Amino acid sequence: MSIPADPSPSSSTAADWQRRSVASVWHPCTQMQRMADVPPIAIARAHGPWLEAYDGARYFDATSSWWVNLFGHADARINAALKQQLDTLEHVMLAGCTHAPAVELAERLSARTGHALGHTFFASDGASAVEIALKMSFHSWKNRGQGDKREFVCLRHGYHGETIGALAVTDVAVFRDAYDPLLMRSHVVMAPDARQAEPGESAPDVARRAAAELAALFESRAGHIAAVILEPLVQCAAGMAMHDPVYLREVRALCDRYGVHLIADEIAVGCGRTGTFFAFEQAADPTDAKPIWPDLLCLSKGISGGYLPLSLVLSTDAIYNAFLDDDTARGFLHSHSYTGNPLACRAALAVLDRFDEEPVLQRNRETGALLTAALAERLAGDARIEQVRQRGMIWAFDVRESVAGVRFAERFHMAARLQGLLIRPIGRTVYLMPPYLLNEEHAAYLAERTVATLNATLNSGH
Numbered sequence: 001m002s003i004p005a006d007p008s009p010s011s012s013t014a015a016d017w018q019r020r021s022v023a024s025v026w027h028p029c030t031q032m033q034r035m036a037d038v039p040p041i042a043i044a045r046a047h048g049p050w051l052e053a054y055d056g057a058r059y060f061d062a063t064s065s066w067w068v069n070l071f072g073h074a075d076a077r078i079n080a081a082l083k084q085q086l087d088t089l090e091h092v093m094l095a096g097c098t099h100a101p102a103v104e105l106a107e108r109l110s111a112r113t114g115h116a117l118g119h120t121f122f123a124s125d126g127a128s129a130v131e132i133a134l135k136m137s138f139h140s141w142k143n144r145g146q147g148d149k150r151e152f153v154c155l156r157h158g159y160h161g162e163t164i165g166a167l168a169v170t171d172v173a174v175f176r177d178a179y180d181p182l183l184m185r186s187h188v189v190m191a192p193d194a195r196q197a198e199p200g201e202s203a204p205d206v207a208r209r210a211a212a213e214l215a216a217l218f219e220s221r222a223g224h225i226a227a228v229i230l231e232p233l234v235q236c237a238a239g240m241a242m243h244d245p246v247y248l249r250e251v252r253a254l255c256d257r258y259g260v261h262l263i264a265d266e267i268a269v270g271c272g273r274t275g276t277f278f279a280f281e282q283a284a285d286p287t288d289a290k291p292i293w294p295d296l297l298c299l300s301k302g303i304s305g306g307y308l309p310l311s312l313v314l315s316t317d318a319i320y321n322a323f324l325d326d327d328t329a330r331g332f333l334h335s336h337s338y339t340g341n342p343l344a345c346r347a348a349l350a351v352l353d354r355f356d357e358e359p360v361l362q363r364n365r366e367t368g369a370l371l372t373a374a375l376a377e378r379l380a381g382d383a384r385i386e387q388v389r390q391r392g393m394i395w396a397f398d399v400r401e402s403v404a405g406v407r408f409a410e411r412f413h414m415a416a417r418l419q420g421l422l423i424r425p426i427g428r429t430v431y432l433m434p435p436y437l438l439n440e441e442h443a444a445y446l447a448e449r450t451v452a453t454l455n456a457t458l459n460s461g462h
């Protein structure tokens with residue numbers, strides 16, 4: 001595939017950009033001291049699943065640029081929608097004003113929940129949506145005279161972002177521990193991660209065991225608990241830890257029984273990533289298929305197709321109504337300057353258009369099966385790995401501790417670069433989370449290069 005030429009060619013080389021970046025940009029999620037060994041790839045342009053560096057090297061964006069990209073880079077439909085929006089309205093504040101992209105997006109997302117979640121509150125990054133959901137839950141209880149409900153429950157190894165509130169419900173030591181003294185205390189309960197199955201135990205059994213632990217906490221503490229927050233179906237930053245949907249049903253029932261809000265963080269797993277538009281759709285009881293919903297649902301990343309920072313929180317009418325009052329201070333006064341940015345909302349509408357007009361999920365099932373088969377062919381019986389798993393457009397396996405060696409993730413990432421792949425394992429978990437435009441050629445490329453990277457990494461010694 002050819003990538004259009006850079007419209008503003010620069011005389012700088014890849015090495016120049018790397019050097020200048022290290023000298024001036026404080027990179028996220030990075031120990032800057034490692035930059036000499038792991039210099040940033042200077043990307044000049046991108047098209048479809050391909051990223052092209054200034055030195056001409058091409059990389060398959062196998063993790064969708066931190067799980068945000070849905071339809072590839074420089075998607076014609078999203079580009080066209082954005083260009084039109086740019087000439088119409090680039091931004092206006094959403095307090096005291098409104099605009100078509102925000103209204104239409106809120107209406108269409110609510111319709112996708114069968115209007116179970118009636119209002120959308122807009123923000124920008126995922127962590128802001130989590131902050132909003134936590135504040136909404138607490139404040140709505142307070143407005144109803146239940147201000148004692150101020151504690152939150154989160155799952156072992158769950159991840160909800162890196163701002164102070166979001167970190168307080170995140171249980172990933174490497175991100176959280178340094179800031180622990182600053183954080184509010186949360187209850188951390190067993191996650192339903194199916195990898196914890198004891199001999200003879202199934203994934204639903206693990207899910208029920210985890211739900212029982214939550215039930216015990218609710219039994220003793222529900223009067224003080226505002227909400228439980230979880231990532232439905234896949235705890236991504238935990239290392240693509242997958243669980244059976246029965247967990248979501250059980251938690252929904254417990255929250256109803258004990259009067260606790262359920263916050264679904266679909267920032268990573270929403271927008272079709274797990275096989276349904278909202279991951280929570282899979283929580284419906286298969287016997288009657290009656291949909292069930294969380295009280296608050298956070299969305300970000302893929303909703304704008306990976307183009308612009310956009311996050312949002314969908315809420316039930318019950319929570320929304322708890323803020324209606326003559327007293328201004330009982331309203332939800334939270335705001336961000338770029339809340340509901342028209343360009344970001346327009347990109348999101350173009351994403352929804354694709355879901356409405358194209359068989360995106362069906363296509364993902366078909367092309368996803370190609371990647372599953374290609375990986376199975378190459379990984380079957382490989383004793384160096386364990387826990388090969390997949391849900392929707394997420395594939396993962398764990399490299400056994402005994403063979404991984406030191407700095408496995410970094411070594412794998414660097415070896416992958418040489419294979420034309422952009423992959424950043426999480427600990428010993430190698431995962432693929434590609435854009436939704438896989439074809440047979442891509443599937444073969446990904447499987448072949450991933451296994452070649454694995455071989456190179458494990459052969460490179462420790």
Ligand SMILES: Cc1ncc(COP(=O)(O)O)c(C=O)c1O
Pocket residue numbers: 125126127128130159160161162231236237265266267268269300301
């Ligand atoms: C489940 C989940 N919640 C929240 C976040 C935070 O989103 P952001 O990085 O946009 O703040 C992430 C980011 O990876 C995530 O995976």
